[in-house]
Amino acid sequence: MMNIVLLEPEMPANTGNIGRTCVATGTRLHLIEPLGFKLNEKAIKRAGLDYWDKLDVQVYADYQDFLDRNPQAIGNLYFATTKAHRLYTEPAYRPDCYLMFGKESAGIPEEILVANEPYCVRIPMWGEIRSLNLANSVSIVLYEALRQNRFGELNPAGQLHRLHWNGEN
Template identity: 70%
Template sequence: MLNIVLFEPEIPANTGNIGRTCVATGTRLHLIEPLGFRLNEKAIKRAGMDYWDDLDVTTYINYEDFLEKNPDAKIYMATTKAPYVYSDVKFEEDCYIMFGKESAGIPEEILVQNKENCMRIPMIGDIRSLNLGNSVAIVLYEALRQHQFAHMNTEGHLHRLNWE
């Protein structure tokens, strides 16, 4: 099982969407406080739809609390400051993929301590960043692809319509 970590997320709709993606993929969600919203807000429930109650989510009072409670975690950090591309990373089972808050990302002091595990999503020009929910989906699905989408439905079926 993979783990998504959001460092101090600020926008409830982003976190709700990410929560829904985590439910759809069997991924755990970890939220590092402070949050820019309350977990019982309508906006987070609306974005997560009726999936929020099925979400495996853990909150932490700060980054140090997260590290203390997950001492053996292999953590990859998504940042626009990284020299490596996310598709070059070989994601282990049970690894943690961290994303920073919408307005500032992961603090540089944390990135510097973990520079060998930092990765980026390629973009052109002066674009600062992608939407947090989109970034999580891009990287998470690459990690899932590397594990052959284990335990996921990989085939759909069309239902023939009777036009007569």
């Protein structure tokens, strides 16, 4: 099972959207406090639609609490940051890896990034754009990790029904 880790997320809509993505991919969501919202807020549930009750979510008091409760993450934890020198497509992600993203206003603290520099990854962007939306960034990196693992148990095929077109709308 893949793992998304949000360090001090601030916007309930982003976390709700990320939660929905986690449900759709069978991914566990880890939230590290402080959160910029309450987990029972309408905005988070609205963004997560009716999937929020299906979400596998864990909450931690701080970064050290997360590490203490997830020792298997050490050496299997990637840090998404605009400061990385390595592209998000370069690591060989394991099927049980952890992908961490920082809060919307500041990202992951510099001291965490410096201590884990070999595991820092970046999504390339044009020019001087500061960053992408958090929910979009999570989707990009998560789906690369899933692609590398042949999408695990995700359903790879839809069911397109062919309609007979008779030339009329």
